[in-house]
Amino acid sequence: MKILIVNGPNLHMLGKRKAEHYGSLTLAQLEKQVADYAAKNDVETEFFQSNCEGRLIDVITDNDADAIVLNAGAYTHYSYAIADAVECCGKPVVEVHLSDVENREDFRKKSVLTPVCAARFYGKKQGSYFDAIDWLTENK
Ligand code: DQA
Numbered sequence: 001m002k003i004l005i006v007n008g009p010n011l012h013m014l015g016k017r018k019a020e021h022y023g024s025l026t027l028a029q030l031e032k033q034v035a036d037y038a039a040k041n042d043v044e045t046e047f048f049q050s051n052c053e054g055r056l057i058d059v060i061t062d063n064d065a066d067a068i069v070l071n072a073g074a075y076t077h078y079s080y081a082i083a084d085a086v087e088c089c090g091k092p093v094v095e096v097h098l099s100d101v102e103n104r105e106d107f108r109k110k111s112v113l114t115p116v117c118a119a120r121f122y123g124k125k126q127g128s129y130f131d132a133i134d135w136l137t138e139n140k
Helices: 027-040 053-060 073-077 080-088 125-138
Strands: 002-007 042-049 068-070 093-097 117-122
Touching: 002 027, 002 053, 002 125, 027 042, 027 125, 042 080, 068 125, 093 125, 117 125
Parallel strands: 002 042, 002 068, 068 093, 093 117
Antiparallel strands: none
């Protein structure tokens, strides 16, 4: 099984963003931990990060993975364009967040992606990505 891990805007700034919400790993360190976790479960991973909505839509709708783990960053809360891409991409997409989006500012409680995603994990920092990989391997 191959899983594409897609990280959206400002996730390239991990390590410099608020550690209490996002942890202290850089994006490269997070990707390494996720790749190692997946490999232990016989899952191949590929990683993509962009700050641009269109580039995220391009990769969600055109890739050779079996499933996608998506942290769309702030786009989560308002991008109907990304929601449409998730809905029509033809593969399971799991929404993840490092932080506890249900217990922060009100605007972070709304996700336009949840209705079109297969599952959702949040609030466990890199553990949210591990849970998404577990869910996809258990539900393939
Ligand atoms: C985030 C939560 C979003 O609200 C925020 O805009 C992000 C990261 C998370 O991983 O907790 O950039 O998706």
